Amino acid sequence: MTEAYDALRARLGRSAELYGARGASPTVNAMLADPLGAPTLAIAITDRIDAAARVAPVDVHALLVESARLFDLEAPSDDLGPAMADAMLARASDWEARLALAVELLGDAARELDDALSAIPVEERPALRDATNSLLTAFATNVYPTMEEAHGRTCKSLLSIDRPALLRAAGWAAIVARPDFWMPLRDEARRRAAGSTARLDGVEGKLIEVRDTPLGPVVIGGFAKNRYARPLALAVDFGGDDVWSAAATSAEPEHPVCVVVDLFGNDLYEPAAEVEVGRPAQGGACLGIAILCDQFGDDRYRGGRLAQGAAAGGVGVLVDLQGKDEYQGDAYVQGAACFGVGLLVEVAGDDSFDAALYAQGMAGPIAIGMCVDVAGKDLRRATGRYPSSYGTAGEFMAMSQGCAIGMRTLAEGKVHVAGGFGILVDGGGDDRSTVGEFGYGIGYYLGTGIVRDRGGDDVVEASRYGIATGAHQAVGLVLDDDGDDRYVNRHVASIAGNWDHMVSILVDARGDDVYEAGGISLGSSTITSFAALIDGAGKDRYDAGGSDLALGACGHADDVRNGTRSVALFMDLAGKDEYAQVNAAPPPAEGFTALRKRTDTHEGKSAESGIGLFVDQVATKRR
Template identity: 30%
Template sequence: MKKFVVIFVCCFVVSGFWSGSGYCKTIKTDAFKVALEAAGLSYENISWEASKLSRIDDADPFRLQWFNEIWANPLRVPKIAKQITDRIPIFATNISKEFNYIFFYGTSRTCGSVAALMEDYLPPLEMAKEKPFYNSIKKVYQNMGWQFGKGLDTKLSGYEKQITQEASETLAEYVLSADWLFRERKKALEASDLTEETFRKLLVANAGDEDTGDFTYRLGKRFDMKQTMYACCRIVFSTQKLKGAFGGGVSLPEGKNVFPTPFGDIMLNGSRSDDLYSGDNHLLVVDVGGNDTYEGTFGATSSLYNCASVVIDVSGNDTYKDPYGHSPNQGAGVLGCGILADLWGNDTYEAANNCQGAGVFGIGMLYDYTGNDTYSSVDFSQGAGCFGIGAMIEYDGGDVRKCFFGGQGYGATMGLGLSYDRSGNDTYISDDENIIHPSAQNPSHNTSMSQGCGNGRRADITDGHSMSGGCGVLVDGEGDDTYKCGVFGQGVGYWFGVGIFTDTKGNDTYEGLWYVQGATAHFAIAVFRDTEGNDSYTAKQATSLGVGHDFSTSYHIDEGGDDKYTCYMTDPKDDKIKQYGGLMIGCGNETGMGFFFNIGGNDVYDAKSDNMYGYANIAAPLAPDTIRNDMLCLGLFIDIGGEDTYGKDFCKHNSNWVRKNDDRPEVVIGIGLDAEDGELPILR
């Protein structure tokens, strides 16, 4: 018996380890380590010296506080990106706290965690026990020095008698929160900046716009973002309670009742009729039912005094449209907080700019909970943030989103832009057919900067006021989805920006031109990740599919499924192959690092350029004093499992290939690996 036990233990130690389910699990080979060793590298070599990176625009005051740490350590990037994206479904789907959690998540990724931004740490509001809704509006009038007229007094008193104590207290908390926001916001900017002119300039300003970027730079240096988040937090918390109360069945009197306030009109409608709402300057709209139409500015701050604007539409197939091109709109906050929550129905959203979940020096959120919805916009929309938080949260249904520039998870300077969809066969389009933002790379196509994009302002060749990018995140859960863009999209970063893209389930289709599907330029970070399904990728030109350019790091990660990669442009006249793209599928360029990982499945790579499949290049001339001489430029390609088809003969099944630059062979290295089996621990 003893002999048997000894033999069993020895076999156990050699073959693997004991798993929680009681099975003997085989330890898989670390494919990443195998690939590195083929080129004489190890994990320790895959980093950049932070002190040398600090020579690159280290004086920028707008760098995300967590950026430099992972910038110098590219192997930490996938884990950090996964932590970021894994939390979003948890926070967004906690239906009793979803506004609060996404708000706190956004502040932690931009200006840092502040305990005071949690509701339990806030000082109590002074709410009247008797007639709280009536008294909250009266208090706002007194604080603002406005006359509280007899007509309003009579109307409010009569309305107060018709609503429950719960409804009255919930409405009162929101009104008092708006008063709090207005007063606390004054501390965030100098008095000279808090003007209607500043507000209007911000509607056209963008950190990446050469005409308005300097205005944003100078305003940003005087802007206290933490104070603004502190000012806005009560609106978020009270909106959570509004949604819970009126979405949970708390009733309102029949008919459309309107109450003017110094911060905008309050419109409360307890009817289930099909209603028309129009105009702007709304502090709060609650509609409990009906197929409603909203024409104008709703759920968005429309002036400096209209510092908060919230819409809660409980049910119905609703239409939100903007016939006059008002900006902002539909869940947008400019120097304030704007939230739109539609709880049920097949809805249509049409707007221009700064809309559909856009935060500009403020907070903007759009939540749609059910239905097959359609969204169309132009710029800075559908989850876009600049010195603020912009979030577009969709839950169920097959939805269609269309924008042009800066949307669908777009983070400009000091901003978090988030687009999240839980389920459904969805379509994301960043229009590349109607050219209104011609790209510097290819003027026949639009610059998209969408679908998980972090973008900054490059000014080293203009006024010198560069501004680091923010963080743009797109997370889509279940469904067979379609993504289309032009130049820069689908997990991309530019100028110290961070772009993160994750699609977790479904057979998905991706199409883009240049800098797409895990690509970066100029000191940026990007992660593209598809975790399941038979996917189709079209990336027509460099730099795409896991390529980092100029001290940038990019990852393209596909886990599972039989995937197809098409990497060429065709002549539209005859649809014949015109030109294969270069610098794709795991490349480092000009001291960049690009990683391409495809795990599992029988994959087809219709990609025939030499500078693909693990390639590195520095075209900059040799010079004795450049940091490029001793900092790693790495392109790495790994495909694990399956019977794969490649477009180049040097890519062979179950083999390594290594290519080094003649001028800098120690630091300019391209590596490829096709492995029958293995794992990638850096992705855990």
């Protein structure tokens, strides 16, 4: 088995080279080359993400540094980190100095952004924005959009963006988005509000101050309900149940930098109008930098596409610190990005997340998408609008919840771009996740999808290619630290089962868990792939759905064609377990270990196509 594993990892480690993808991350290459080391890498990555989300204020700088690290890019310097930011604030403690500092930092962000986009002439950026929207629309219904020459040209333009400069631009803007930048001014804001007559077209309600800048208006809102319905460079609102339009909370070439800080109130964030369905919103950016921070309140986020911490060719960030919040969106939402970085950080509250496609920690080509929920009993749903690409009645595409997907074609001479890192981190709470096809820790075409759940009794219901799976030279990982969890996916390629040059691993460390699976599942790999299901402790139940490709069984006729063997592991390391609907000989049992080999035939040639290990270990008491 060691020989088969070593041969497999050597083949997988050459995936980017063999399949001609642009922009493949060294990190995904490392995971493909060392599948058993992938969980350790993913734990380190998600530990850093979780730590950045738990500090006050949320360390957006650290999340940007992590985004650079994942692609081995030059990271934003410590000059943009919390220590230097604290020093800046200490030197600019009064109202005038603090506003002047904010304008200066936004100017720094704009200059870095212009450097990042320097390969794209300024006058051509609106047209590239429109072409990018067209590309994303095509990608929503066809995973091969670059078969069209126009979309291939758009990808090439987006690949020209200087990503380190883009991250630096976001780092400057993130300092202004910290609540502690503005909270010390609250008493002064109340005093100034009493006599203010400030007004601005497109903004209704009580304003404290309005300033014109080269980037657009800077607006300081008061303590009552306001409505913001126009593009803004900076908006800070001190209170009231406000209404924010898409234009006021997003960035595009015409208004490339936007920072919004809402400190108090139960706010409503509106989507773009139906005629502007491709326009970003709520910390959404296309060829720009948009950061939205909402400190307190039970808020409602209503988005269309490219919203709620999402970006295309830019950086979009949404940080919500407290409250019982509702997120609704269509596609490319809730921590999603293509050719950029999209971050959604939810710190506290029992929240609901509802989307249709490309959401909740989703990364497209050379992108980072993070959805981080630190605490709370949450509901996540990503399904229901885009019909199954396989024509399965009643099923829908999702590509969500820790999902990363590249753009590939089945033709030579077209543009192929590697996927990025789609990461979902849940810090605890009894959560329920429902996701359509391709969801919950899945990778596709040199993408890496990661789900890390730190605790809680969770339920996950998925469809085809769901729960630590994927296809075509990629990595899908689910890491659950604790809790009595239930994983349900009766479809093919499910729950640590995969297809075609994949690494898929589910590790559940503790808890009395239930696994309800279908074909190619529960530690089963096919076509030059590796899969593992490892359950550390607890009284567990495994239902294989009658599949003969489960519980360490692996292999496919195409392995014979490729001259490879797939490798799989199923390991239950402790606890009294139950097995149902098993199609394996000999059948699994407590304290049982078996080496499972499979032979297949391709064009008259028969050979071993897979080798797997089944282990059910009975824990021994310590002396």
